[in-house]
Amino acid sequence: MDSLTRTSSKGSESRLMAGFLNAIERAGNRLPEPALIFLYFMLLVMGLSAALSLVEFSIVNPVTQQPVQINNLLSTEALTNTLTNMVTTFTGFAPLGIVLVAMLGVGVAESSGFINVALKKMLRVTPKKLLTPMLIFVAMFSHVAADAGYVLVIPLGAIIFMSAGRHPLVGIAAAFSGVSGGFAANMVPTGNDALLQGFTQAAAQLLDPSYNVNTLCNLFFGIASSILITLVGWWVTERIVEPRVSKMTLDGDYRQEGDMSSVSQQESRAFNRAGLVMVLGLAALAAAAWPETSSLRSPDGSLTAYGAPIMKSIVPLIFLIFIIPGIVYGFASGTFKTGKDVIHSMNDSMSKMGSYMVMAFFCAMFIKAFSDSNIGTLVALAGADGLKALALPGEATIIGMIVLTAVVNLLIGSASAKWALLSPIMVPMLMAVGISPELTQAAFRIGDSCTNIITPLMVFFPLVVVYCQRYVKSAGVGTLVSIMMPYSIAFFVAWSVFLLVWWGMGMPLGVAAPYTWSAG
Secondary structure, three states: OHHHHHHHHHHHHHHHHHHHHHHHHHHHHOOOOHHHHHHHHHHHHHHHHHHHOOOOOOOEEOOOOEEOOOOOOOOHHHHHHHHHOHHHHHHOOHHHHHHHHHHHHHHHHHHHOHHHHHHHHHHHHOOHHHHHHHHHHHHHHHHHHOOHHHHHHHHHHHHHHHHOOOOHHHHHHHHHHHHHHOOOOOOOOOHHHHHHHHHHHHHHOOOOOOOOOOOOOOHHHHHHHHHHHHHHHHHHHHHHHHHHHOOOOOOOOOOOOOOOOOOOHHHHHHHHHHHHHHHHHHHHHHHHHOOOOOOOOOOOOOOOOOOOHHHHOHHHHHHHHHHHHHHHHHHHHOOOOOHHHHHHHHHHHHHOOHHHHHHHHHHHHHHHHHHHHOHHHHHHHHHHHHHHHHOOOHHHHHHHHHHHHHHHHOOOOOHHHHHHHHHHHHHHHHHHOOEOHHHHHHHHHHHHHHOHHHOOOOOOHHHHHHHHHOOOOOOOHHHHHHHHHHHHHHHHHHHHHHHHHHHHOOOOOOOOOOOEOOOO
């Protein structure tokens, strides 16, 4: 009887979760086309800015030390500015260039068959049971290459899962959860560590001018978190997401690969040549970057700093690393006969990006309007003041910090923009109650990661919708949000508890990273 009761309880919970996610999907997909959503949001922001610009707020921006003022986007000056900068707003939209340049190289490698054969060989050596955690872990590791995961790992996740006989949207979800949901977890330092450390240290010195924050202050916790996120993401993928997503009919514009278990001798020879070219290229890059005086390093000798030339060259490097082996493989295998075939493969890859470019235009216009209006700044600072007024105990304050960041993240996608606003308030405030800047930064990074995967305002979200539509035509914003919601909830709960346990056990957050601070 007890086992029957437990089975019935699990069935009820499963039906409740399915009903919740189905409701989210239906509600989300009743919304207009994503491009129109961004257009309507832009118009809404413009209207709100006009109304709120008449209100005087007492909230002070810690960066400017001036009260927050909402800018009226319907004024003659603002409308003129919108029109004169419309083209540069679109062409300057960071994800646009990243996506298009990277896809040119990846498109050649895919059309030639190089990626297909690489996946066949990978599937031979990777146990099917470990395919999901492998993909999530690789997706998290892609943070080393800035935003490369969005344009490389996520679409490859779909291909890998489809090649293994699983639904491609499950591969997209697993990869997206690692690239974006696990953004704060990594096995090695990234440029984001240095970026956030600068804001944290400046904020800490508002209270203690001699305080220094180490760039690697969250390294050990980040390494442990990568294991946690891999395990939690694995469980969510196979227990919640895959059973639901597998029911979706594949009706999109994609190419069904043939037998994924066989590789011909010609394909194998061509792959070996192309693989050798890729290895030699990577070796040449490593040799060029190795010397301390390398031009690929930043002035201070770092390879991972945001200002390092190699970090700024990640997307062009992806282009070269894929297009050169792709061309070698294509001619060696007979897929390409002339240079025209290579150009045709580029044209084909760009033709699939039309819907993304339309969405990118309206997304860029909305984000520009939202930023110019100052509404996001007002919401973020009001939330921080509210948390401060609650005067919660240390552990509860850290959870409140995570919640605040997760909510603000739904409106302001950029981690640096959020931390620039929140750190001057939250870091000194928590220092005043004995919590170190390093612990505050760790809490911020958790909240910043968990809701990346469910907010359409994240700049790469429209691109992931396009990936889904390649396989399921009806997939929309609601579809993707409903698929990613279980990851967001699970990561939020597990990661928050993990931080408290890590703190309670006294495990080191990173290099020179105390949990507490006291004056003097």
